[in-house]
Amino acid sequence: MDFSVYLLTLLSLFSQCTAQWCYQSQYSCDDTCRDPIRWAAQFPSCGGLRQSPINIVTTKVHVNGALPPFNFIGHTNTINVTVDNKGHSAHFALPQSVRLTGGALPGHYRAAQFHFHWGGNGRPGSEHTIDGEQFPMELHIVHIKEPYGSLAEAEHDMAGIALLAFLFEETPDDNPQLDIVIAALGRVQTNGSSTVIPDFRLSDIIPSDKDLHSYYRYVGSMTTPGCEQAVAWTLFHRMISISSRQLESITQQCRFWTGQPMMNIFRPTQPLDGRVVYRSKAGAAMGSVMHWWVGAFSVLLGQRV
């Protein structure tokens, strides 16, 4: 074999084996990591037709009366949560005693972990957008369908994973419930570091059950490689509040596996490719009040003209 061909083959093999995926914010021209647009080269599912996140166009969602509330199990249990800096984000491990049924999900689901997606320097960092608007941060609670024990096992089931998502809204006042999470992130600043939050309750950081009847539902994927198309997504209408001061401390503490500040950890929105986004009826109730109100208002305007 010609030496230069040999060298090229060797080089390309080398880059194929070592290329790690990264977010756009980590990528620079002299970097060998794969930014979101090139994830599919290494992880074919990332180029599939049911990818997440998406932009939700509220005027195009289908109201669905068959999307009942969830049944949350173990969300008020006191647990010890291990927090790990995974190099791309920080994962908060949940025990299998935290479970989920209802919500028109086809089975029983066990919690695995939760994590956040955020921006940086005052810019938003949610993954899902609503009518094109990106929100400051997004919480994902990952559940695996029984009897699967891992993402790899659940991967071939279109609803093998149930992902619950909450968007954050910026408020002037701190949300004191988040301080414990922010402090834990401060203890896992580098790739591979780990800490424990003792006496944690998931119900401390998410809104109460009665506020969770309104949600969007669609089928999609994990938002990090391998982008497994096995996710029943639930995005709640109800948001979680966070102050700009808290956002700043969240986005400035951790570092990527490359050593850079862990900022803008979100995948850009993906094409809907013909999928339908559903909205639960409880959400529709609010919507129909709005329609009625807008209707009444245009009648008034009509009379004035």
Ligand SMILES: *[C@@H]1O[C@H](CO)[C@@H](O)[C@H](O)[C@H]1NC(C)=O
């Ligand atoms: C949490 O950890 C503490 C200290 O290791 C232990 O005493 C306690 O039993 C643990 N709690 C649970 C719910 O596992």
Ligand SMILES: *[C@@H]1O[C@H](CO)[C@@H](O)[C@H](O)[C@H]1NC(C)=O
């Ligand atoms: C990041 O940490 C993980 C272990 O948590 C390790 O396997 C990986 O090699 C680390 N990456 C870098 C670039 O240090």
Ligand SMILES: [Zn+2]
């Ligand atoms: Zn996520």
